[in-house]
Amino acid sequence: MNAVNDSFLPAADHGVLRLITAGSVDDGKSTLIGRLLYDSKGVFADQLDAISRAKYKRVAGDGIDFALLTDGLEAEREQGITIDVAYRYFSTPLRKFIVADAPGHEQYTRNMVTGASTADAAIILIDATRVTDGQLLTQTKRHSTIAHLLGIRHIVVAVNKMDLIGWDQTVFERIRAAYADLAARLQIEQYHVMPISALEGDNVVNRSAHTPWYDGPPLLMLLEQLGVDAAPVEQPLRFPVQWVLRHGGARVDDFRGYAGRIASGELRPGDEVVVQPSGVTARVKSVLSFDREVDVAVAGDSVTVVLDRDVDVSRGDVLSHVAAPARVGRDFEAEVCWLDAQALNPARKYLLKQGTRLTSAKVREVLTRRDIHELQEVPSGGESLSMNDIGRITFSTREALAVDAYADLPATGAFILIDAATHQTAAAGMLR
Incomplete structure (x- = not known):
C-alpha cells in the first residue's frame, strides 16, 4: 500500500521567493503577513496562545491580532505601528518564502530600503478606506518609487480592507486606475492589482465569494507562481576578493590564493582574468572549494582562486574575464x-x-x-x-x-x- 498521497506532492519546486510588504501606515502590512503565516500553518500553537493573551491585542473577542506575529518589539505593540524590519519564514508545497515586514512611517523609510534591497517581489498595500477621489497616499508613491529604483521585478498591489467598504467594485476600479497612472509615470511595466481583506483572509489564500468580479488568483497562489531570477551565471564574471590566503612562504612552492564569493558569472581553470582596478592580467591555475579542486564555480559559490603567476591582488580588488571587464x-x-x-x-x-x-x-x-x-x-x-x-x-x-x-x-x-x-x-x- 502506498503511504504517500500523490495529490499533495508538488509538480515542481519553484525555489525561494524573498518578498517585502510596503505601503503607508495602518494599511495592514503586518496583518497580511500574519494571515499568510497562519493560513500556511507557519504559526505554532504556543505563539497563537501568546498573542491571544497579549495586553496590546487590538481585535475584539476571540479574534487573532495577526499583526502581533510580526510586530515583536515592545514599542511596536504598545504604539500599534511597525518600527523595524521583521523577517519571517514560511513555506507551501510549491515554494519557500522569506518575507520582510517593513514599516510604513516616513521616518522609517530607510528601514524599508534595507528590507527591499534583497527582495524579489514587493506587495504594496493600499487601504481602500483612505483613498479619496483616487488620490494615493504619499508613502504608497514613495515605496513604489523605491521598489522600482531597486529593480524589484514583481510588484503586487493589494487593495486591503475591502470588507470595510462593502466590497465596492467601483472604489476598487478607481484605485486600480490611480495606480495605473502612478505605474506609468514611474515606468513600472509589470504589476498586479487585487482586492483583499487581510484580517478576514479574503483573496489571501483562497478566492473570496465577495469578489465575483475579480478573475485573478488569490495572493498566495500568485506568489507561488512568480518567476525568480536564477543566479546570474550568464552575466560577466565578477569576483570581489575578500581575503588573500598565504602559507608556506619560506618554501619555493608556497601557496597564495584569493578567497571570495563569485558575484556573477562563472570561473574555470584556464580562464584569463584581469585584476581590477590595476588592469594586470593572469590565468586561473586552479579553483578550490574547501579542500578540493573544482572544474567550474558559478555565481553564489565561495571559492579560492589560484593564479598561474604572482601578481598584486588585495582585498577589494575584482577579478573579471579579460573579454568582459568592469x-x-x-x-x-x-x-x-x-x-x-x-x-x-x-x-x-x-x-x-x-x-x-x-x-x-x-x-x-x-x-x-x-x-x-x-x-x-x-x-x-x-x-x-x-x-x-x-x-x-x-x-x-x-x-x-x-x-x-x-x-x-x-x-x-x-x-x-x-x-x-x-x-x-x-x-x-x-x-x-
Whole structure:
C-alpha cells in the first residue's frame, strides 16, 4: 500500500521567493503577513496562545491580532505601528518564502530600503478606506518609487480592507486606475492589482465569494507562481576578493590564493582574468572549494582562486574575464537614498563601501531630488538631501573602483556611504 498521497506532492519546486510588504501606515502590512503565516500553518500553537493573551491585542473577542506575529518589539505593540524590519519564514508545497515586514512611517523609510534591497517581489498595500477621489497616499508613491529604483521585478498591489467598504467594485476600479497612472509615470511595466481583506483572509489564500468580479488568483497562489531570477551565471564574471590566503612562504612552492564569493558569472581553470582596478592580467591555475579542486564555480559559490603567476591582488580588488571587464573609474553619478539624520554635507568626509572595497569619497554635487508628490526629478537648487530623501549625486573616490550599472549587476553597482566621523551609515546608493 502506498503511504504517500500523490495529490499533495508538488509538480515542481519553484525555489525561494524573498518578498517585502510596503505601503503607508495602518494599511495592514503586518496583518497580511500574519494571515499568510497562519493560513500556511507557519504559526505554532504556543505563539497563537501568546498573542491571544497579549495586553496590546487590538481585535475584539476571540479574534487573532495577526499583526502581533510580526510586530515583536515592545514599542511596536504598545504604539500599534511597525518600527523595524521583521523577517519571517514560511513555506507551501510549491515554494519557500522569506518575507520582510517593513514599516510604513516616513521616518522609517530607510528601514524599508534595507528590507527591499534583497527582495524579489514587493506587495504594496493600499487601504481602500483612505483613498479619496483616487488620490494615493504619499508613502504608497514613495515605496513604489523605491521598489522600482531597486529593480524589484514583481510588484503586487493589494487593495486591503475591502470588507470595510462593502466590497465596492467601483472604489476598487478607481484605485486600480490611480495606480495605473502612478505605474506609468514611474515606468513600472509589470504589476498586479487585487482586492483583499487581510484580517478576514479574503483573496489571501483562497478566492473570496465577495469578489465575483475579480478573475485573478488569490495572493498566495500568485506568489507561488512568480518567476525568480536564477543566479546570474550568464552575466560577466565578477569576483570581489575578500581575503588573500598565504602559507608556506619560506618554501619555493608556497601557496597564495584569493578567497571570495563569485558575484556573477562563472570561473574555470584556464580562464584569463584581469585584476581590477590595476588592469594586470593572469590565468586561473586552479579553483578550490574547501579542500578540493573544482572544474567550474558559478555565481553564489565561495571559492579560492589560484593564479598561474604572482601578481598584486588585495582585498577589494575584482577579478573579471579579460573579454568582459568592469568599468574602472574615480568619478561617478548615482541615485542615493539618504539614511542619516544628519543631512548630506559635501564638506564632511565620507567612506564608500562597494563590494569588498572601502575607500574615502567626496560628494561633489547634488544634481536632483525626487519630488514624491509630482513623481519626477527636480533640480536640487543648491539644497542638500535630508533623511529619507532620494536624489541623484556626483562623487569622487580616492581609489579607483571596478563598477557596473546597478541595473546590470547589482553586486558591483550598489554601495553605501558611511560618515567618517560618526560611523553612521549615511546613504545607500545605486550607480547609473
